[in-house]
Amino acid sequence: MKKLTQWLALASVTALCLSVGTAVAQDNGGNQDGPGGGRRGGRNFDPAQFQQRMMDNLRDRLEVKDDTEWQAIQPLLQKVMDLRRDQMGGGMRAMFGRNRGGDQGNRPRFGPEPSAAETALSDAIDNNASKDDLKAKMADFRKARDAKEAELKAAQDNLRKVLNTKQEAVALEMGLVS
Numbered sequence: 001m002k003k004l005t006q007w008l009a010l011a012s013v014t015a016l017c018l019s020v021g022t023a024v025a026q027d028n029g030g031n032q033d034g035p036g037g038g039r040r041g042g043r044n045f046d047p048a049q050f051q052q053r054m055m056d057n058l059r060d061r062l063e064v065k066d067d068t069e070w071q072a073i074q075p076l077l078q079k080v081m082d083l084r085r086d087q088m089g090g091g092m093r094a095m096f097g098r099n100r101g102g103d104q105g106n107r108p109r110f111g112p113e114p115s116a117a118e119t120a121l122s123d124a125i126d127n128n129a130s131k132d133d134l135k136a137k138m139a140d141f142r143k144a145r146d147a148k149e150a151e152l153k154a155a156q157d158n159l160r161k162v163l164n165t166k167q168e169a170v171a172l173e174m175g176l177v178s
Helices: 002-027 047-061 067-096 116-126 131-162 165-173
Strands: none
Touching: 047 067, 067 131, 116 131, 131 165
C-alpha cells in the first residue's frame, strides 16, 4: 500500500509538472521554441518561474482566494514538496540507473544530490563490498531514509492542520498529504 501511495504521488506530481509545461507552451503561443531558437526547458528555462507557476497551479487547485490564507499554506506546502522531491530523487536514480563510473559530461543529473548514505551504499555496490560492509551500508541507508520519511510525515501533518476539509481532500488526491 505504501508503494502504491508513492507511485500515485509520483503520478500526481508528474501530471502537475506536465500541466505547468502545457501552460508554458501556451504562453509561447503553443510554440515550444523559446527566444533565440532554444527549446523549452533548455537554456531559457527559469526554475524560479517554473516554481511560481507550480505554486500558482496548486493555489488554484486548493481554491485559495485569500492572500492571508495562502501565506499560511504556501510555506508548509513548499516544505512538503521539497521533502517529497528529495525523497523520490534517490528512488528515481536507482530505478533509472545511476552514473556508474565515467564522466557524465554535459548531461543533467536527475533530482537533488544523493545523500551520504545513498552514495556510500552505491559505492559499496559498485566496489563489490563484503557482505558485512553491504549490511552496514544498508542499515545506514535505511536509517537515513526512515529519518527523511519521519520529517516528511511531520511536514504533511503540519500542512494538514492549516487546510480545510476540501483542501485536504485535494492534497490527499495529489499525494501531498497521507
